[in-house]
Amino acid sequence: MSKLLDFEALAIFAKVVELRSFAATAAELALSTATVSKAVSRLEERLGARLFNRTSRRIALTDAGRTLAVRAARLLADGELAESEALAQSATPRGLVRLAVPMTFGTKVVAPLLPEFLAAYPEISIDLSLSDATVDLIGEGFDAAIRIATLPDSSLLARRLCGMPRYIVGAPAYFVRHGRPTHPLQLAGHRCLGYTYLSTPGVWHFSNAAGEQASVRPAGPLRVNNGEALLPTLIAGLGIGDLPEFICGEALACGQLEAVLADWSQSESGVYLVTPPGGPRPARVEVLMEFLATRLARRS
Known part of the structure; x- marks a missing residue:
């Protein structure tokens, strides 16, 4: 038997x-x-x-x-x-949702949205993990993650929430001393501050409306694993950096930083919500995804 x-x-x-x-x-x-x-x-x-x-x-x-x-x-x-x-x-939306979000995007953009969500769904709790490193959703038991990148093909399910423009920026004082680059290849002669988790951190790729492409290997005195950590050095006039709008937007608006190479763009990146593959998602995950999709779409 x-x-x-x-x-x-x-x-x-x-x-x-x-x-x-x-x-x-x-x-x-x-x-x-x-x-x-x-x-x-x-x-x-x-x-x-x-x-x-x-x-x-x-x-x-x-x-x-x-x-x-x-x-x-x-x-x-x-x-x-x-x-x-x-x-x-x-x-019924209830239970714990484990959500992984890049550090600065989480503190500046996602965290301010959560009071509204938690008030609307009092039976849901959120474990918000903030790190710029790419987490293993399945291996580490996350229900979802927000990623800001040009996503490679993978088994994960991805939903694009909004675009995320990037800028090559520096302080006005830096450009007074070292000049303003007008072509990406000129960046090779500048102090470029690096970000560890770019999809190609050792190379910056550019293209323009005419279809011209250029790549440069940035070199400089500082490299970090969180983009916001570049701001003090950039504002102090010690280099040029490549930053997304949600990090450098305020500094650009108040004149602490200026953008260069406006006629050139890097590979288009966006804000994506990714989830593990599989069957239907629990209601608690589904409502959080819809909430974030609705709120973040307003940034486009």
């Missing part, structure tokens, strides 16, 4: 007892009458006892059948209750 019970056969048996008919059971369960009959026969063979006395017009439980029927009915009821509770759990 196998260790695992034949729950399907027990459930079908309980339903036959309830409806007093193999044909009615087959109709309710969307099975063939033969499948229902085989399930009961499989259970009888396993138990070594006949469960029904059958004629062409009616069925009647045997003594063994009556004994088993009580427990099988309880098993079926418990299973139906467990399933309904699980469905209710998945349909």
Whole structure:
């Protein structure tokens, strides 16, 4: 005898007892009458006892059948209750969502949105992990992550939320001392501050509207694994940096930094929400994704 019970056969048996008919059971369960009959026969063979006395017009439980029927009915009821509770759990947004977000984007953009979300969904809690490193969603147990990049092909499901412009920036004082580059290749003669987690941190790639392309290997006195950490050195006039709008936007607006190479652009990047592949997502993850998609789309 196998260790695992034949729950399907027990459930079908309980339903036959309830409806007093193999044909009615087959109709309710969307099975063939033969499948229902085989399930009961499989259970009888396993138990070594006949469960029904059958004629062409009616069925009647045997003594063994009556004994088993009580427990099988309880098993079926418990299973139906467990399933309904699980469905209710998945349909009602509640529980923990583990979300990974780049450090500065998380503190400046995502975190300010969360009070509204948590007020709207009081049964959801969020574990917000802030790091510029690319996390392993599946291996580290995250439900979703926000990534700012030109995404490579992967098994993850990605949804683009908005664009994210990047700028080559420096302080006015830096450009007074060292001049303003007018072509990307001129960056080779400048102090370029680096960011570790660019898709190609050792090379900056550019293109213009005419289709011309250029690449340069930046070199300078500072390299960091969080883009915001470049701001003090850039504002102090000690180099040129490549930063996204959400990091350098305020410094550009107030004149602390200036953008150069306006006629050139780097490979288009965006803000993406990525999730592991698989079946339907829990309601708690789905509502957070829709909330973030709606709010962040306003940045486009």
